[in-house]
Amino acid sequence: MDIRRDQDCLEISELDPFLAELLRQIPESTNTEGAEGAKERIFSAPAATSEREICAEWKLYVEPELQRLFQTATETVASDLQQLNGSTKPFANCTLRIPRKNSEAWLSALNQARLVIAAKYNFTEGELCDHYRSPIGSRRDLGLFQVNFYGFLQEFILNELEKE
Amino acid sequence: MYSSSSVETPEIGQETRTAEELDLPWQVIVHNDPVNLMSYVTMVFQKVFALPREKAEKHMLEVHEQGRSVLWSGMRERGELYVQQLHGYLLLATLERTN
Numbered sequence A: 001m002d003i004r005r006d007q008d009c010l011e012i013s014e015l016d017p018f019l020a021e022l023l024r025q026i027p028e029s030t031n032t033e034g035a036e037g038a039k040e041r042i043f044s045a046p047a048a049t050s051e052r053e054i055c056a057e058w059k060l061y062v063e064p065e066l067q068r069l070f071q072t073a074t075e076t077v078a079s080d081l082q083q084l085n086g087s088t089k090p091f092a093n094c095t096l097r098i099p100r101k102n103s104e105a106w107l108s109a110l111n112q113a114r115l116v117i118a119a120k121y122n123f124t125e126g127e128l129c130d131h132y133r134s135p136i137g138s139r140r141d142l143g144l145f146q147v148n149f150y151g152f153l154q155e156f157i158l159n160e161l162e163k164e
Numbered sequence B: 001m002y003s004s005s006s007v008e009t010p011e012i013g014q015e016t017r018t019a020e021e022l023d024l025p026w027q028v029i030v031h032n033d034p035v036n037l038m039s040y041v042t043m044v045f046q047k048v049f050a051l052p053r054e055k056a057e058k059h060m061l062e063v064h065e066q067g068r069s070v071l072w073s074g075m076r077e078r079g080e081l082y083v084q085q086l087h088g089y090l091l092l093a094t095l096e097r098t099n
Helices: A017-024 A036-042 A052-085 A100-121 A125-129 A139-163 B038-049 B053-066 B076-088
Strands: A002-006 A009-015 A094-099 B026-031 B068-074 B093-097
Touching (some): A009 A100, A017 A094, A094 A100, A125 A139, B026 B053, B026 B076, B038 B053, B038 B076
């Protein structure tokens, strides 16, 4: 896999089918349905539970707005990921171009996905810092790999944004 | 000419107000989260609070090492807006009374 800046795009080329599939899974990975812990993390409380007024107003007015914000970012990423569905050869390496203007949406969707996966599998801080863990022997291991891979992409996007 | 004898003695009353009535300052606190990247948290602090990089990094390290950092204090309404922005970036942030 090669990742570089190309004019108004971030280009990820030489994407093998496995990594391409992990990228395709970003939108789905942000889904908190059926995972209460993940939902609680994505929509965390704005204040202590004793601050009833703040918490009640937040649920009513702010949470739906945040939900829309996250949804919009995920939809943008899903739309960019359509590029990965065009290959005629099923096991060929492919290229993904992320328009510069969509960088913020990617940062958000990658972050949502990382937080949801980490909450679903209840990863410890030690596990999250262990970047050299291998091999992938279970769905949980794959989840950890996903969190780290998405984190790597986030880091790259952040570096590129910083250069501007 | 000013004469002290012409000044009436003011009545001194007692007033009790709750913290809410006085709108005492509130604090925006960011809590540690093992998932969010350090570079990402720094970028968010720079964006939301218009902090220079060095100061944003200082707060980020405080969150990382001490579990929390006070990013801002002031009136509630503004604080709520900051917390909303931070939640928009998926940071763990809360609004707390200063006392």
